Amino acid sequence: xxxxxxxxxxxxxxxxxxxxxREIEVQxxxxxxxxxxxxxxxSPPNRSTKILQEQPPENEEQRQKFIRALADIRGDxxxxxxxxxxxxxxxxKQSLSVQALITNKTAQLQEKIDDYEKQIQNLKRxxxxxxxxxxxxxxxxxxxxxxxxxxxxxx
Numbered sequence: 001x002x003x004x005x006x007x008x009x010x011x012x013x014x015x016x017x018x019x020x021x022r023e024i025e026v027q028x029x030x031x032x033x034x035x036x037x038x039x040x041x042x043s044p045p046n047r048s049t050k051i052l053q054e055q056p057p058e059n060e061e062q063r064q065k066f067i068r069a070l071a072d073i074r075g076d077x078x079x080x081x082x083x084x085x086x087x088x089x090x091x092x093k094q095s096l097s098v099q100a101l102i103t104n105k106t107a108q109l110q111e112k113i114d115d116y117e118k119q120i121q122n123l124k125r126x127x128x129x130x131x132x133x134x135x136x137x138x139x140x141x142x143x144x145x146x147x148x149x150x151x152x153x154x155x
Contacts (some may be wrong), residue, residue, distance in 0.1 A: 020070045
């Protein structure tokens with residue numbers, strides 16, 4: 001959301017900067033053409049020449065205003081870009097912190113899983129041994145019953 005806002009502000013500033021650059025170029029070309037007209041004419045100044053000669057200072061003043069406005073906008077854009085970098089840096093730090101926390105917790109959980117798997121393996125072995133022992137006891141019991149059964153026949 002923040003990045004979208006700053007990118008839209010950046011686009012807006014870029015449009016303004018482009019517009020101001022175009023206006024500066026127009027003003028420069030007008031000044032240049034007027035200067036060329038003023039320098040190229042050797043005849044006595046007439047009314048239109050007088051008007052043209054009066055305009056350059058106004059245009060220069062306007063040009064200076066545009067240059068100052070452009071400098072202000074560029075300064076604002078630099079501040080916004082620095083703010084974006086700082087915000088991104090903070091987000092990156094938080095992201096790395098979260099990632100480290102996740103990695104740490106995952107490692108702890110993996111250790112527990114490994115311990116449980118070892119316990120399960122030990123319990124399986126113990127169960128197998130208990131089954132074998134129980135089968136042995138059943139076999140011995142069966143043998144003893146058979147022998148008792150044979151002895152009862154003789155008695």
